[in-house]
Amino acid sequence: MPNVDLSSIWLDIGLNDMLPxxxxxAAAHEKLDELTMQDGTxxxxxxxxxxxxxTDLADISATARHLRSISDAVVVIGAGGSYLGSRAVxxxxxxxxxxxxxxxPKLYFAGxxxxxRELDTFSSLLENVDFSVIVIxxxxxxxxxxxxxxxxxxxxxxxxxxxSISDRIVAITDEKKGKLGPMADELGWKRFAIPSNIGGxxxxxxxxxxxxxxxxxxxxxxxxxxxxxxARKLNSIRSFENPAWQYAVARNLLYSKGKKIELMTCYExxxxxTAEWFxxxxxxxxxxxGKGIFPASAQYTTDLHSLGQYVQEGERSLFETLVxxxxxxxxVRVANDFADSDxxxxxxxxxxxxxQNVAENAVISAxxxxxxxxxxxxxxxxxxxxxxxxLYFFQLSCAVSGLMxxxxxxxxxxxxxxxxxxxxxxxxx
Amino acid sequence: MPNVDLSSIWLDIGLNDMLPxxxxxAAAHEKLDELTMQDGTxxxxxxxxxxxxxTDLADISATARHLRSISDAVVVIGAGGSYLGSRAVxxxxxxxxxxxxxxxPKLYFAGxxxxxRELDTFSSLLENVDFSVIVIxxxxxxxxxxxxxxxxxxxxxxxxxxxSISDRIVAITDEKKGKLGPMADELGWKRFAIPSNIGGxxxxxxxxxxxxxxxxxxxxxxxxxxxxxxARKLNSIRSFENPAWQYAVARNLLYSKGKKIELMTCYExxxxxTAEWFxxxxxxxxxxxGKGIFPASAQYTTDLHSLGQYVQEGERSLFETLVxxxxxxxxVRVANDFADSDxxxxxxxxxxxxxQNVAENAVISAxxxxxxxxxxxxxxxxxxxxxxxxLYFFQLSCAVSGLMxxxxxxxxxxxxxxxxxxxxxxxxx
Numbered sequence: 001m002p003n004v005d006l007s008s009i010w011l012d013i014g015l016n017d018m019l020p021x022x023x024x025x026a027a028a029h030e031k032l033d034e035l036t037m038q039d040g041t042x043x044x045x046x047x048x049x050x051x052x053x054x055t056d057l058a059d060i061s062a063t064a065r066h067l068r069s070i071s072d073a074v075v076v077i078g079a080g081g082s083y084l085g086s087r088a089v090x091x092x093x094x095x096x097x098x099x100x101x102x103x104x105p106k107l108y109f110a111g112x113x114x115x116x117r118e119l120d121t122f123s124s125l126l127e128n129v130d131f132s133v134i135v136i137x138x139x140x141x142x143x144x145x146x147x148x149x150x151x152x153x154x155x156x157x158x159x160x161x162x163x164s165i166s167d168r169i170v171a172i173t174d175e176k177k178g179k180l181g182p183m184a185d186e187l188g189w190k191r192f193a194i195p196s197n198i199g200g201x202x203x204x205x206x207x208x209x210x211x212x213x214x215x216x217x218x219x220x221x222x223x224x225x226x227x228x229x230x231a232r233k234l235n236s237i238r239s240f241e242n243p244a245w246q247y248a249v250a251r252n253l254l255y256s257k258g259k260k261i262e263l264m265t266c267y268e269x270x271x272x273x274t275a276e277w278f279x280x281x282x283x284x285x286x287x288x289x290g291k292g293i294f295p296a297s298a299q300y301t302t303d304l305h306s307l308g309q310y311v312q313e314g315e316r317s318l319f320e321t322l323v324x325x326x327x328x329x330x331x332v333r334v335a336n337d338f339a340d341s342d343x344x345x346x347x348x349x350x351x352x353x354x355x356q357n358v359a360e361n362a363v364i365s366a367x368x369x370x371x372x373x374x375x376x377x378x379x380x381x382x383x384x385x386x387x388x389x390x391l392y393f394f395q396l397s398c399a400v401s402g403l404m405x406x407x408x409x410x411x412x413x414x415x416x417x418x419x420x421x422x423x424x425x426x427x428x429x
Numbered sequence: 430m431p432n433v434d435l436s437s438i439w440l441d442i443g444l445n446d447m448l449p450x451x452x453x454x455a456a457a458h459e460k461l462d463e464l465t466m467q468d469g470t471x472x473x474x475x476x477x478x479x480x481x482x483x484t485d486l487a488d489i490s491a492t493a494r495h496l497r498s499i500s501d502a503v504v505v506i507g508a509g510g511s512y513l514g515s516r517a518v519x520x521x522x523x524x525x526x527x528x529x530x531x532x533x534p535k536l537y538f539a540g541x542x543x544x545x546r547e548l549d550t551f552s553s554l555l556e557n558v559d560f561s562v563i564v565i566x567x568x569x570x571x572x573x574x575x576x577x578x579x580x581x582x583x584x585x586x587x588x589x590x591x592x593s594i595s596d597r598i599v600a601i602t603d604e605k606k607g608k609l610g611p612m613a614d615e616l617g618w619k620r621f622a623i624p625s626n627i628g629g630x631x632x633x634x635x636x637x638x639x640x641x642x643x644x645x646x647x648x649x650x651x652x653x654x655x656x657x658x659x660a661r662k663l664n665s666i667r668s669f670e671n672p673a674w675q676y677a678v679a680r681n682l683l684y685s686k687g688k689k690i691e692l693m694t695c696y697e698x699x700x701x702x703t704a705e706w707f708x709x710x711x712x713x714x715x716x717x718x719g720k721g722i723f724p725a726s727a728q729y730t731t732d733l734h735s736l737g738q739y740v741q742e743g744e745r746s747l748f749e750t751l752v753x754x755x756x757x758x759x760x761v762r763v764a765n766d767f768a769d770s771d772x773x774x775x776x777x778x779x780x781x782x783x784x785q786n787v788a789e790n791a792v793i794s795a796x797x798x799x800x801x802x803x804x805x806x807x808x809x810x811x812x813x814x815x816x817x818x819x820l821y822f823f824q825l826s827c828a829v830s831g832l833m834x835x836x837x838x839x840x841x842x843x844x845x846x847x848x849x850x851x852x853x854x855x856x857x858x
Contacts, residue, residue, distance in 0.1 A: 079730075079731070079734040080734030080735050081734075081735075084735065095546070095547065095550045097550055097554060099529060100528060100529070100535070100554055101550070101553060101554065106529070112730070112731045112734060113696065113698055113728065113729070113730050113731045114696065114730055114781055114784055114785035114788055115696065115697055115698055115699075115781070115785065116756070116758070116760065116761035116780070116781035116782050116785070117524070117697060117699065117757075117758060117811070118524065118697075118698050118699070119761050119781065120758060120759070120761065121524045121526055121530070124530060125526060125529055125530065140771075141771075142734075143773075143784075144730055144734075146771045146773055147763055147773065147776070147781070147784070149771070150763060150764040150766060150771075150773070151761070151763075151764060153764070153766075154764040179770060179771050179772060180771075182770070183768075183770035183771065186768070186770065187770075200734075201735075260689075260744055260746060261690070261723055267542065267543065267544065268544055268546060268547075269542055269544055269547050270544075270546065270547070276735065279735055279736060280734070280735030280736070283735065283736050283738065283739040283743070284735060284736075284737075284738040284739065286739075286743075287736075287738050287739025287740075287742060287743030287744075288738065288742045288743065289742065290742070290743070290744060290745060291743065291744060292739060292743040292744060294690060294725070294739065294743065294744060294746070294747070295736070295739070296723070296725050299542070300542070301508075301541070301542050301543055301573055302508070302541040302542045304844070304847065305508040305509030305510075305541060305571075305573075305629075305709070305844070306509050306510075306513065306630075306705065306708055306709030306712065306713060307708060307709070307712050307713075307716075307724070308713075308843065308844050308847070309712065309713040309716050309717065309841045309842075309843040309844050310712040310713065310715075310716025310721060310723065310724070310843075311716075311843075312843030312844065312846050312847070313716060313717045313718065313719070313842070313843035314712070314715075314716030314717065314719070314720065314721040314723065315689055315716075315719060315720060315721060315723060316719060317689060317723070318723065327545070328546075329545070329546060329549060330549070331545065332545035332548050332549065332580070334576055334579060334580075335579040335580060335582070335583040337579060337582075339612075339615070341608060341611070341612035341615065341616075342569075342570075342575045342578070342579075342608050342609075342612065343608060344572075344575055344576065344579070346855075346856065346858075347576070347855065347858070350858060351545070352543055352544075352545040352548065352576070353545050354858065355543055355572075355576070355855065355858075356543035356544065356545070358851060358854045358855055358858065359543055359847075359851055361850075361854065362847045362848075362850035362851035362854055363847045363850075363851075365847075365850050366846035366847035366850050367847070369846065370843070370846060382546070412738045413738075413742070414737065414738040414739075414740075414741030414742035414799070415733070415734070415737050415738050415741065417741050417795035417798065417799060418733065418737070418741070418788075418791045418792045418794075418795035418796070419791075421790075421791035421792075421794050421795050422787060422788055422791035422792075425787045425790065425791055426775075426776065426784065426787055427775065429775075429776070429779060429783065429784075429787065
């Protein structure tokens with residue numbers, strides 16, 4: 001569904017620049033095809049929306065219903081790709097105020113840091129609240145979710161008794177590897193698998209993403225439907241008509257021209273965690289071998305009042321990607337003020353969305369004048385179907401973009417550096 | 430209170446590099462002194478913690494008590510510097526779950542975007558909830574807070590009747606300029622002033638920052654006490670013993686050596702909005718004339734699982750600033766697991782804070798090895814006093830750093846570009 005509009009960067013990108021890049025995108029997509037047909041590569045996500053089993057989906061939905069029926073709050077333990085996807089979708093649909101809206105069990109995303117202050121806060125929030133736990137760890141060995149699981153197991157045991165908590169814990173982990181799977185089987189926890197050939201940052205359409213979404217009431221079938229349609233479309237168009245190629249080409253070209261920072265922006269505040277998900281996807285896929293665009297994000301118009309000055313006049317090393325949504329829902333109109341104390345009565349009765357659109361266009365034009373190219377991604381209305389399509393669009397764009405850059409977009413060798421330091425230091429505590 | 434530790438960047442910074450920079454810092458601080466003594470400059474913040482009137486503080490506290498007594502929720506309307514400071518302090522002290530903890534009226538930060546979806550959400554959240562409004566706009570003419578005020582005035586009037594809402598609105602605006610002040614007087618709203626010589630991003634210790642904090646229960650006197658002590662200290666040490674000089678020198682030197690991105694990091698998740706406040710302060714102060722470090726932020730260890738790969742192995746154009754807090758509160762210890770299913774029993778009984786400290790050291794060492802210098806800022810325990818000191822430290826560091834860079838750290842000429850586009854486009858709607 002997303003369409004890419006490169007008109008505002010056209011001045012920076014001539015047709016002569018474009019043609020070799022288009023060939024590179026074609027080659028990258030072919031390379032992805034090859035990898036997808038090979039065993040032992042991390043490309044299981046490419047066809048996953050297509051192959052995802054209906055029975056699995058039904059099982060996920062049934063488990064979500066069970067958790068909703070016994071819980072006023074659900075703690076989702078997971079780090080990186082194990083929580084960003086579900087949190088992104090839930091907030092985009094229901095806003096960051098989901099917990100306060102009372103439309104489903106409260107969700108607490110834990111297990112992605114080591115803060116004892118935050119664990120204290122969770123203890124307070126869960127006092128006298130019936131709760132359950134979903135623990136998501138692809139590897140099953142990451143320190144933060146493992147320690148967090150110990151904390152919340154203890155809390156559950158204190159609340160319900162050691163022998164009565166097995167139906168309050170669901171584990172989602174690699175289908176083959178790691179300690180979490182056997183642990184779940186041993187203790188009688190419901191368990192879902194993440195295919196071994198899907199990495200954490202590409203796992204949003206697996207149970208890792210879907211179960212927390214279903215708990216919050218997200219329509220999984222529609223989401224998957226959107227992703228599937230997008231997968232079919234993007235994998236069949238083999239020309240520069242392919243929006244994923246357009247985006248991948250624009251990124252690589254802007255990067256080669258010294259635009260080293262991509263600022264992911266959106267005018268919907270509920271997009272915040274989608275930007276976080278995006279930053280992991282692209283940063284972890286491309287940031288290696290001393291290369292890669294630095295992924296940053298800003299919420300507009302909010303951050304026009306903080307980062308706006310820098311974007312307009314700071315170092316000319318950044319480009320912007322703007323995800324634009326069509327309006328949905330009832331219009332909100334500017335109220336009239338008889339006294340016109342603020343002098344804004346010329347806007348009375350206008351729709352806020354129209355004004356937001358004006359702001360978007362004004363900002364694109366101003367940033368262009370200031371030397372900041374803007375890649376525009378039109379993502380449709382905010383609903384499950386278009387979100388499914390958008391997430392798949394970013395995944396495929398990322399794979400093509402990374403392969404064009406000449407890196408392996410599916411590994412993450414750099415995250416081992418601090419982990420090995422840490423493990424040896426912890427062993428000697 | 431904050432101490433700066435440059436030991437991890439010492440390898441990159443030789444003593445020969447340091448001495449000329451130290452002289453530049455001294456000159457910048459002297460320049461700031463000069464500006465502070467002149468009329469018509471935006472340096473009112475320098476001595477503000479010292480000169481802030483006790484009566485004003487009492488008035489702010491009394492108004493906060495009034496709002497608490499009549500409100501289950503308070504909508505704080507403001508953009509940029511008009512909300513980031515108070516939100517930063519409230520979240521750092523009470524976490525991003527403040528609204529769910531039930532320790533004060535819920536706070537909704539509005540008026541910094543044009544999203545009708547978000548206004549819809551606020552309408553739902555305020556149904557059957559007694560609420561009040563604090564509107565903060567330094568200029569009194571910014572579009573987002575002005576439109577937001579229209580929206581919430583209408584909501585208040587529908588709820589309580591047009592004639593019964595004047596004690597539910599408090600306005601905070603420039604002492605002299607703009608339309609909001611006269612409007613407040615006309616309509617009988619309580620009104621606080623932001624001194625004309627204090628810009629939005631330096632206004633956290635004025636009523637703009639303090640009133641929402643007081644509503645949430647923040648101890649204002651202790652916060653101001655911390656800021657005042659820090660102001661005295663930092664403005665009296667005129668040597669490289671001055672932590673603000675150390676930080677400003679490190680930033681300028683790293684920048685001159687090609688480190689164009691500063692990643693502000695912290696291991697406490699509740700620091701998130703302090704990082705946002707920091708990004709406005711430095712980005713808006715320094716990002717001009719094609720210069721300035723791009724301000725980015727990450728929450729650790731959370732984002733080690735997303736941006737960590739990039740930081741370790743991506744483009745070598747970034748440095749990290751780590752704000753480290755001492756532990757406070759009761760220790761949280763790792764629970765024992767008799768079966769040791771996760772193999773982590775060697776950590777049973779250890780304090781989470783100790784483990785977090787190990788992670789901090791492991792990460793500093795890994796990032797140093799990967800070519801990322803780390804500036805360490807030790808900020809004490811998380812409490813009002815040390816937060817007051819830290820915020821003042823960043824403000825003074827920013828002024829010195831910007832003056833060293835050769836820009837005016839108190840203007841923001843670039844934010845006019847899109848605004849003038851937008852106004853002409855809105856006029857022709």
